Amino acid sequence: MDIGNMSLLCLVDSSNRRNFEMLHEILWSALNFFGMPYKVFDLAKNSLSLEELKAHSVVVIGQEHLGKSLSEDETKYIIDAVAEGIGLVVFDGDVHHYKDPLKETLGLKTTEEPTHMPHLTTDIIRILDNSHYITAGKELEFIRFNSPVQVGNVVSIEREHKILAILANGSGCPALITETYGRGRVALFTLSPKIWLSKYFGHGGGLDDIFWKSIVWVAKKPFVMLAMPPFxxxxxxxxxxxxxxxxxxxxxxxxxxxxxxxxxxxxxxxxxxxxxxxxxxxxxxxxxxxxxxxxxxxxxxxxxxxxxxxxxxxxxxxxxxxxxxxxxxxxxxxxxxxxxxxxxxxxxxxxxxxxxxxxxxxxxxxxxxxxxxxxxxxxxxxxxxxxxxxxxxxxxxxxxxxxxxxxxxxxxxxxxxxxxxxxxxxxxxxxxxxxxxxxxxxxxxxxxxxxxxxxxxxxxxxxxxxxxxxxxxxxxxxxxxxxxxxxxxxxxxxxxxxxxxxx
Incomplete structure (x- = not known):
């Protein structure tokens, strides 16, 4: 459903069939239930432009390893759109494979090597800060998954930011980061999007508020969603x-x-x-x-x-x-x-x-x-x-x-x-x-x-x-x-x- 500049633009790559097919459970089921209008943009079929990005309220990346599918120019367009007020949510924890325009602009130093622990997985996170809108409904609590998921290794962040959740795998590395850049906002998860599969944790299990509030927080306003009222x-x-x-x-x-x-x-x-x-x-x-x-x-x-x-x-x-x-x-x-x-x-x-x-x-x-x-x-x-x-x-x-x-x-x-x-x-x-x-x-x-x-x-x-x-x-x-x-x-x-x- 494409509703102009009040909709989400969801970036996908259908040529990576396995990760693309997971999006039904990771992304589409949730966006449909939460009443968030969205458009799917397939990088396997089209080249991304700044004009396309600016026609929406939020850019959502929910497919694993999508950074490998984005060119350097396309990555720069995303950052330029954020600077002009478009929101960005990245549910893909493979941060290291996003091109330099994104990592440098957000001040992210990453590596594929485990620098804090001998592994890059976790089956537990801890909510570190509940003063933020995204985590306001949470206690400062540990949340355990059914099975471990891969995580990205953000070694350091060289810009002003907030860490809302950490990986409780002994590394102390961030699990959820928020930043602002120009007139836009960014929410970045370092967890594999597989956490939104029921095999690992899934929707409807206690993390959905962080999911949808991340989108709402970063969205260029006004932003409209047709969600069920609280009852x-x-x-x-x-x-x-x-x-x-x-x-x-x-x-x-x-x-x-x-x-x-x-x-x-x-x-x-x-x-x-x-x-x-x-x-x-x-x-x-x-x-x-x-x-x-x-x-x-x-x-x-x-x-x-x-x-x-x-x-x-x-x-x-x-x-x-x-x-x-x-x-x-x-x-x-x-x-x-x-x-x-x-x-x-x-x-x-x-x-x-x-x-x-x-x-x-x-x-x-x-x-x-x-x-x-x-x-x-x-x-x-x-x-x-x-x-x-x-x-x-x-x-x-x-x-x-x-x-x-x-x-x-x-x-x-x-x-x-x-x-x-x-x-x-x-x-x-x-x-x-x-x-x-x-x-x-x-x-x-x-x-x-x-x-x-x-x-x-x-x-x-x-x-x-x-x-x-x-x-x-x-x-x-x-x-x-x-x-x-x-x-x-x-x-x-x-x-x-x-x-x-x-x-």
Missing amino acids: VTIRIDDCSGANNFEWVRILNKHGFMPHVSLFTDNISDNGAKIIKDLYDAGLAEFSAHAFTWTKQIYWKPKSPIDHSRGEEYSEDELKRFFEILDSLACKWGIKWSKVLTAHFGEVGKNALSFLIERGITYLAMPYAFGIPYGESPLELREEKMKRLKPFGGQGGVIDRHPDNSEFFIAAPSYWNIPKSMLQLLVDKGVITPQGQIYDFLWETARVKVDIELAAWYAAFGIKLCLDSLSFAVLVTHEQNISVLNSQEWDNLLTRVDKLTSKF
Whole structure:
């Protein structure tokens, strides 16, 4: 998409096929999701001119080893464009192979030799400075990758600059540098762009804010992007109306309008009145999770505790079930949410037409239709997840369901993240490999009470999703909230407010 001087100019070389094909995951998926208009300029087919560069707001280099494809003149044109106010972001850490006009102008002394360590790789960086716009949302923290990536060796920088992150590989060399030159700005990563591949780390995993903020910071202003506005909510499953839904009122106090997914047979007459009051006041929305913990609506497991197998309900059974739900909604004076949150994530194919008929076509998770929890817990199988937007399942899914396009998956995730980040959560004690890692209270309120740790995990989820320019949905279960008294629940949410105050 070419939108004149408010778009990005992405430089590529299609003749380097392997690195070029990686750009779908490294660059295009992210720019499309972040709503950044861009034009692709292929150096294998055209010569770059200063006029072309000046027709855009930012020059983006995301292909590895692209410096080898740029002539000395083309490199000089890029620097000249920066001097006139065009931004430059280089995600390619192979800085050494860029021609002298770039390195000399930016004061970079580089070498191919490892001068500070015996290797030029890293699997960890540290945020060094969070006073800058690009890193303002970060703690002064270490971020570990799944696997090591190659790094460029910047021995010294002879101009005024800021180092926002360093390589924590024992070298102390910079990982992210910002500079100004003339009227323009530059953000330079010394890491291989492979860090944006899910094999190494990827998008949707906790670094996206640095990615998109680098582009925004360097961009010639005005700069426009069509990103998702920040939005945070919470979903609570297995709800029977504990403590007369007082926990909902406390959520409301902290600005949440929760999605409350009900065990409908467990709702008392008084509970139904409270549901009606909350619904009419716009303080909560409601869905049918199951009839009870042991009686599901959308799929029939082998038994309530054996979800290794199961079967579809018949059309007649489903007709009766949905008539019950219709009757309850009418009796209670509410309309069911358009979002489906199914108990155990089990949704039979026979149930789909009944859901579509009622406009319930948004999925809180990427459910695998007609497949029991034991075979594919709470999401599609990997080969289908990998094809979904924005990032193949990492960080969640915001896309149409691959098996039935009538259904839209609206499922941000703070648990489908890089392996290295999951290990951080295990080490922190907020999840265990065997637990329900999506429930932020599963390890912090169900069998023990640790308000600070629970708040930390909730804040982690909110920040990760918003940093990825997605919306955030915290997830828990009513029975876990019930372990907390009202003051503890209020204190936890107060702490979450404080931990996310930068947003």
